[in-house]
Amino acid sequence: MASMPLGGYGHLFVAVLRRELLVFVRYPVDAMGAVVVHSIIFAILFVGGTAVAGGAFADSLDAVVVGYFLWMLATTAYMTIAEDIQAEARWGTLERHFVSPFGFANVLFAKSVAKLVLAFVYAALLLVVMLAVTGTRLHVDVLTIVPLAVATLLSVLGVGFAMAGVTVLYKSVSNWTGLLQFGFVGLVAAPALEWEWTVLLPLVQGSHLLQRAMRDGIRLWELPPSSLAILVVTAVGYLALGYLVFQRSQKRARRLGVLGDY
Amino acid sequence: MVPPPQAAPVPLERDRSNRTAATDSSARPAVRVTNLSKRFGDGPDAVVAVDDVSFEIPSGSIVGLLGPNGAGKTTLIKCLLGLVVPDSGRVEIDGVSVHDAPRRAYGRVEAMMEGARNLYWRLTVRENLRYFASIAGEDPDTVADRHEDLIDRFGLTEYADTQVRNVSRGVKQRAAIASTLAHDVAVTFLDEPTLGLDVESSLTLRNELRTLASEADVTVVLSSHDMDVIEDVCDRVIVIDDGAVVADDTVENLVGALEVTGYRITVGRLDERTLERLDATVPIDEITHVGDRTRLELSTDSREFYRLVAVLESEDVRLSAVETLTPAFEDVFVRLTGGDP
Secondary structure, eight states: OOSOOHHHHHHHHHHHHHHHHHHHHHOHHHHHHHHHHHHHHHHHHHHHHHHHHTHHHHHTHHHHHHHHHHHHHHHHHHHHHHHHHHHHHHHTOHHHHHTOTTOHHHHHHHHHHHHHHHHHHHHHHHHHHHHHHHOOOOOOOHHHHHHHHHHHHHHHHHHHHHHHHHHHHHSOOHHHHHHHHHHHHHHHTOOTTTSGGGGGSTTHHHHHHHHHHHHHOOOGGGSOHHHHHHHHHHHHHHHHHHHHHHHHHHHHHHHHTOTTOO | OOOOSSSSOOTTSOOGGGSOTTTOOTTSOSEEEEEEEEEESSGGGOEEEEEEEEEEEOTTOEEEEEOOTTSSHHHHHHHHHTSSOOSEEEEEETTEETTTSHHHHHTTEEEEOTTSOOSOTTSBHHHHHHHHHHTTTOOTTTTHHHHHHHHHHTTOGGGTTSBGGGSOHHHHHHHHHHHHTSSOOSEEEEESTTTTOOHHHHHHHHHHHHHHHHHSOOEEEEEOSOHHHHHHHOSEEEEEETTEEEEEEOHHHHHHHTOOOEEEEEEEOOOHHHHHHHHHHSOOSEEEEETTEEEEEEOOOHHHHHHHHHHHHHTTOOEEEEEEEOOOHHHHHHHHHSSOO
8 A cells, every 4th residue: 555654554563453352251152152152063973973884983983073164254254244234234334344455355354353253262262172072183283274274264255355345345245155154165175185176265275284293294295396486376266266256246236335334 | 543742641532643643634624525425225116315416524523414205315324434335425424435435534533323322231330431432443552531521521420330231321421421422522423312311411512512513623513303402512414305405594594584484473462453454455364362362373575565654654553563573493493494393
């Protein structure tokens, strides 16, 4: 941006993160709702899977835990972006973000990153619960998991941006956002080794690499550079694509005069 | 932001140091709108929401946008902010085009939209001020004095550290307006700022708006259905109807243009024959008999008034009282737009 000093972006990020944390601290029951709900769903899945599939389920339990961990991270990050747009529009604060000198999309990105930080907190808590419930042991190397998860979630943010754009334009799209949430299950579980083309889809490569890191204990620097390159390219590509969709959608919404009208 | 070199700065005085030499001009209007038009839809169903609107608003003034429901006020404000892209025309805020360089223009503008919260209810008043200053690019710590001043001016001291959800509607409204001034703005757009406020809160707000415009050099553009607010606060009024500007002047001039729209004349009780003769000379709007007196009200100019006086003199009727009738601002509005505010 022409006239905004870099420090201004720091204030922006601190402000949006601080707001998220304040709401988190003030309304802990509300904030922890997602962790509790996901824990219950996982417990049902675990009990049901063990009862139905027995040993076969137990053999793949660590993969289920890693997949569920990533799915929770992805859905939390994705849903909060789409829901945030709707909530801001209802509150009349969307317009105020629009007239920010940082640009609407950049403010939304900062808010998304802040929400991602909290999503990591939720996911970490859920991971602890899942490991305790199943008795599974995984390799939790923060220096490996965090970069892989961040790169994986950037592609999800791209999808979230695109859906936020669609939301700005068409308003009531909650059924579609919900549907896409379940689509993430397929992406997290996609057989990247058997169907290599699937690594070009969001989440797939990241999920594959996270499985290897958390189940097999492979460190970040031990992963093949080509695999990491695919992860980075898909992350940046989907983020850029989502950003573009969002920008075009909000421009169209402004031409139609429907920005913020809910 | 570069703080003033002197001690004890006046927090709400605008910092002009962020203006570039190319845009710095004392004569430049805070808002300049040139041939702005916006149409929704196509063909016979198309609605012209903004119809070739042009005006300029000088810095530090308070201008009211007035018009009947559906006149296009909110669409106009959204066009001014870039929230709606116009079909044609140009909008400049503090010399910067909103549509060509929106992010540069947005550094100087804030807005409070009608009927919305405009604030985060789970944050306190003070936290909201810090948040909205930050997303405008300010370091909230360097404008903390400004925030304290705003909290004081808008009577928010008692509620500064209370979550917005727990305060009254009037306090929420005052906090929302204060938050639009949380950073160094040149122009703030307030859509129905007194909607739902009690009389006392509304009066407090009006005083503060006037003070802000005069002391802090903030230009306020407000739309309101409340004629009293417009009349009381605004230096100038732009009346919008069917998307077009139908009047653009001071309240005094708008009222003055229609001044002495009639007369109320009180005389000794008149008989029917005299009344018929008078009515044949000048149409009389209203005849009221009160005891031994008759009161006549007529909408006319001074020439016809003197003709009527001549008839009364020829009938040997003495005038007890003559009052000139001036229109209320609301009458002016109705005459301009033919509708309710």
